Amino acid sequence: MKVVTTIQARTSSTRLPNKVLLPLCGEPLLIRVIERINRASLHGTTVVATSTMPEDDVIEQLCIKNGIHCFRGCMNDLLDRHYQVACKYEAEALVKIPSDCPLIDPLIIDRVIGHYLQNFPAFDYVSNLHPATFPDGNDVEIMSMGTLKKAWEEAKRDFEREHTTPYIWENPSKFNIGNVTWPTGLDFSTSHRFTIDYEEDYQFINEVYNRLYRVNPGFDLDEILFLLEMNPGIRELNKLYAGRYWYENHLGELNTIIGYKNKISHT
Numbered sequence: 491m492k493v494v495t496t497i498q499a500r501t502s503s504t505r506l507p508n509k510v511l512l513p514l515c516g517e518p519l520l521i522r523v524i525e526r527i528n529r530a531s532l533h534g535t536t537v538v539a540t541s542t543m544p545e546d547d548v549i550e551q552l553c554i555k556n557g558i559h560c561f562r563g564c565m566n567d568l569l570d571r572h573y574q575v576a577c578k579y580e581a582e583a584l585v586k587i588p589s590d591c592p593l594i595d596p597l598i599i600d601r602v603i604g605h606y607l608q609n610f611p612a613f614d615y616v617s618n619l620h621p622a623t624f625p626d627g628n629d630v631e632i633m634s635m636g637t638l639k640k641a642w643e644e645a646k647r648d649f650e651r652e653h654t655t656p657y658i659w660e661n662p663s664k665f666n667i668g669n670v671t672w673p674t675g676l677d678f679s680t681s682h683r684f685t686i687d688y689e690e691d692y693q694f695i696n697e698v699y700n701r702l703y704r705v706n707p708g709f710d711l712d713e714i715l716f717l718l719e720m721n722p723g724i725r726e727l728n729k730l731y732a733g734r735y736w737y738e739n740h741l742g743e744l745n746t747i748i749g750y751k752n753k754i755s756h757t
Contacts, residue, residue, distance in 0.1 A: 491607060492633075493705040494581035495527055495599075496572055497561030498654075499589035501545050505687045510589050511548065512692055514699045519686070520549070522592045522699070524558060529708055532607065533585065538593075539575050543566040568654045576635055584638055586631040586654060592695055593684040594628050602670045603616070603722040613668035615658045623672040625711070626732070627684030630670075631655055637665055649736035652681040680733035682725070684714070690728040697724050 497519055505529050505739040507543040517525075520538070527533050530625065538550040546562070553560035561578060563571035576584045585603060587594065606616040614637040633641075637658060641650075643659035658665050672678075682717050686692055701717055701724075703711040718725045 492580060492698045493532060493584045493585060493603065493612070494576060494579045494583075495533040495536050495587060496539045496561075496575050496653065497523060497536065497589050498539050498568055499531060499546075499549055500541050500543075501548060502541075502543065504685070506689060506692065509686050509692065511552075512686075512696075512736070514592060514696060515703045519592050519695075520589055521556060523587075523589055523594065524556075526592070526594050526596055527587060527599060528602070528718060529596035531596075532600050535559065535579055535581075537561055537575050537579060538589075539563060539571050540631065541571075561604060566648075567651045569642055569645055569651045569657075572654050573638055576638055581633055583595065583632055586633075588629055588685075590686045591627045591629055591684070592686065593625075593698060594630075595624075596708075597710060598624060599615065599630050603632050605668060605670050606632045609668065612666060614665040616668040616670065617655075617659070618666065618670045620659050620669050621671070621677075622679035622703055623677045625678045625684045625714075626680070627681035627686075628711070629685075633658060636738040640664070655754075681692075682715075682718075683728050683732045688728065688731055690730060694727040697727065714716040 495601040498575050500507050501510065510520045514522045526534060527536055538549065539551050539561045540546045542562045542565065543565055550560050550562060559576045563574050572586060601695065602616055602618050606613055615631070618624055618628065633655070641657045644650055650656060650657040659667055683691065686695055698714060698717065702713055706713070
């Protein structure tokens, strides 16, 4: 099966502009995300999907410089951008990973993709987000081309287009949905924040890289958690934003997110 992993990236983040270009151990954050994704065995072809806006020329140039596939599409319609990537690269299954996950564990990527492939064609869509259990910032979603096409054709609401996959996981009667949880039985999805939206997130991630990357560029989730256990002050750098998610502004529109409502109310 031809798998294509798409990394959506832009420079115009409202909360932390140019976050994908912030340095981590001598390279832009986006390069570190790609580096970690490419350590996964099942990622297939990696493509950065950015917008056609002039401010994102720098992303395309960065990809060209580093020999990375780059696709440019609609700024706000991420569902269309992912669909067009899938068409161009003839994907049979498309993986969606955000560019704000520079600590994503390749083993988790392989676990989610592997669950989809090993059970094919049982699932139309598999993620580790419904419900989420891994530390926030290990987001992996994979869907069949047919599923992506159906969502592309039928999704109408703005947030369904902007966030690519809500139409899929909001319609379990139309799609067979699978989920991968943390084998430990733990749930760190609202207590540990490994994603980047704020300056404090960058301070946290940069500190993790400075401590671990130079020793082992392929450091994994267990090494991060051990570092935080030994140095609790690092986790405090962005603890203020733990449990914050994009869908907080859409709770009234979402039907299958009761568990997320409960998580938000307890953070």
